[in-house]
Amino acid sequence: MGTDTVAPTENASGEKPSNNPLSRKINKILETRLENDKDTLDALKELSTFFTENTLRSRRNLRGEIEKRSVGISEEFVCALRDVKESVDAMYKEVSAMNEVCVDMKRRLQATKSETRHLIHQTTSLQNQSHKLHMQEKVAEAFVKTFQLTTDEVMTIKGSTRESPITQEFFTVLEKTQKIRNNTKYLLQTGHQKTALDVMEQMNVCREAGLERLYRWCQSQCRSPDPSPLLPQALAALQERPVLFNLVVEEWIVVRRGWLVRGFLDALTIGGPGGAPRPIELQAHDPLRYVGDMLAWVHQALPSEREAAQTLFSKCSNIDPAEHTRSTVASISESVCRPLKTRIEQMIVIDQGREGGKKPVQLYKISNLLRFYHNTILQVTDAGLLVATLDELHQLSHKMFISALQTQVSHVSERIEPPSEMLSPTSGVQRTLGLLTEVVTAATVADDAQHDFKQIVSCVVDPLVNAVNESASGLGAVESAVYLLNCFHQLHSTLSLLHTTGEKLEMIQGQIDAQLDTLAQEQVNGVCHSVGVAGMYPFITHPPPTPLSQNPACQPLAVQSFMTKLDGFLAAPDHLMLPHTRLLLSSNFRRTLQQRTAEAIVTIYAKLHALVHDPNNAYNDPSTLLPRDPETVKTLLL
Structure with missing residues (x-):
């Protein structure tokens, strides 16, 4: 009708709640979860201690019983509280008495403080002076330790007697004096010039006395066969x-x-x-x-x-x-x-x-x-x-x-003797070469002795070469060449042991080459005469304008005779060698002579072969006259 009507709510079972107060209380009690209500559980536990019978009488007297128990508890609390009050009152009295004592002590302390203020001030002043004196004492001790020597140290550096030994402590004190002298510059920087000069003068006096004593000790140690191990340190200290x-x-x-x-x-x-x-x-x-x-x-x-x-x-x-x-x-x-x-x-x-x-x-x-x-x-x-x-x-x-x-x-x-029939070096040459060998052997003792060899070799070789040449002057060309080659060979062998005689070796080698040339020339001439080519040789080297076959020395019969003798030389070349060449001591020399002779014969034969086979020289059947070609002859001889 103009106002909304509120519908009654339903309970959990779908029923509508009743408006009866008792019903509501019962429902509330039924809905209560006692297992979650701690206060209710505690109350029930306490109730179970005195509610033993569940009778009508007991239920009616329950409220009175609870109130009675509540009154008892209150009385117990009042008794307990009375004891506490009495204790607090007693404490209050004691605190009041203590307060009175403290007030009295404060009054007396203030009076005493006012009376002893001067004494406290004087005590504080004395304590400050004591602290200052203590600091000054430390400074003085540090100064003495840094800039002064102790009595024992002075005795150590100066020595109790003149014969007092030098020990390691002496050098420690001596080093300290030098350190003190170095530290005086700090005193000078701080304005303590007089103190610094006094300290330096004291250290100089002590140091001079110590160095003088150290000098005397060093002199005595120098005379001792077994000087002290401290001598090097003492000498180092004397360097100043x-x-x-x-x-x-x-x-x-x-x-x-x-x-x-x-x-x-x-x-x-x-x-x-x-x-x-x-x-x-x-x-x-x-x-x-x-x-x-x-x-x-x-x-x-x-x-x-x-x-x-x-x-x-x-x-x-x-x-x-x-x-x-x-x-x-x-x-x-x-x-x-x-x-x-x-x-x-x-x-x-x-x-x-x-x-x-x-x-x-x-x-x-x-x-x-x-x-x-x-x-x-x-x-x-x-x-x-x-x-x-x-x-x-x-x-x-x-x-x-x-x-x-x-x-x-x-x-x-x-006194070199004339050469013997064997044309070997004489005993005088042998002695001279033996002397040179001994000198060369002796030179190996010195590492740098080889720079003497040039002078030594000149002293021995030059006179020896002159004497050998003089002794060979009375011999023939071949004998002289063989003798000189034998002497120079031994001299060259001796000099080859040295390493710094290049000039003399070159000179001796030149002498050897010259004598080999002479001996080779004589050998070639002898072979040329033996094989019958000596008469042809001028025309072979310089052919005439006319045919060579018309020359009496180069007629076919002479060429055929040469070829016959040449075949004998090719079969036994040593038979035509000069007899004196067999006296050469060096096999190399003999081989050199044989090679040079063979080369000369091969050259002559090659030229003659070319001339004989030249049609302009009018030789009939040249292949019969000289059947061997130059290469064959060269192969046979060389």
Whole structure:
């Protein structure tokens, strides 16, 4: 009718809800899920403790029972709360009393504070002063530690007595003085000039005393056969005083010189411990061994001196240790120069003429020995007096060797015997070549001795060649050529052992070639006469304008006779060789002569063959006169 009518809702079962309040409560209770209502469950559990019988009486008295229990609980709570109140009241009284005490203490503290304010201020001031003094003490201790030496350190560097030994602590303190001197520049930078100068003066005094003491100790150690291991470090410390440093080095050189020369003289006259090795003077009868033993002893002694000097300068940093080592060893070695030079000079100039040819060879061996040790010792030391002495002795021995060699070669060359019937080199030539061989063999001792070969070879070869040529002047052409070839062959074989005699080898080879040419020419002429081609030869080389067959020397009968004799030569070429060529010592020379002779005959035959077969020369049946062609003859001879 104008207002909407609300339809009643249906419940879950499809029934319409009732408007009865009881019904609604019942439905609400029925719809309640007690398993999810914790408070209801707790209430039911509590109810089960005292609601034991479900009777009408019990249900009616339930509310009263619950209220009664509620009143009991409230009474228990009031009792408990009364105890708490009493405790709180007691605590309040105690706190009030404590508050009164604190107020009294605060009042008294304020009064005391006002009375002790001056004392606190004074105490604070004293504490600040104490802290400042403590810092100053630390600064003073650090300053003393950095810029001063302790009493023990001063005693260490100055020494309690003059003979106090030098230890490693001494160098530690000495290094500290230098470090303090270096640190004074920081004082100067901060404006403490007076303090810096005072510290530097103190350190200079201590350092000078230490260096003076170190210098005396180094001198005593230099004289000791077994110096302290601290000597190199001491010498390095003395580098800042060059005068003291040089004095110590000079003392070392003087002492080592004395030991070296005494050791050399003992080796010459006494020998080693127990007589082994034997004294060097016992070998004076053998100059080469005597000189070699003396030089070997010096050479063996220098490495020990070098090692000692290397150890001495090993810690020095302001110098070149290697250079000072070499110069020091050179200075030490000067002590043996005089006795060594005197004895070697005596061996060089001694008269050994009784030994004949051995004197030049021995002198040359001594010269090479001196040169070898000169170069070897120069690698150990600087070019000092010892090196100069060895070079001077080498020059003297080499000069004496050249003089003796020239004298002996001249003596032998003047007495070269005439050639024998065998045309072999004479005994004088053999002796001279033997002398040259000995010299060449001796030269192998020295590595750089080959630069002497040119002079040595000139001293021997030139006089020998002249003497051989003079001795061959009285012989015939063939005999002279054979003799000279034999002599030059042996000379060439001897010189070929050398490696730096190219000029002389070329000269000897030229002499050999010249004599071979002479001998080959004589051989060819002899063969040409033997085969009957000598008369034809001028016309063969220069044919006339007329036919060659009309020339008496080249008539067919003469050509046929030549061919007959040539066949005999082809069958046995050696039968027409000159008898003296069989005396040649070199088979190469004989082969060369045979080859040159054969080449000459082949050339002559080829020219004659061409002329005979030339129709212009009017030979009848040339194939019968010269049946062999030149190639066949060449094959048979060559």
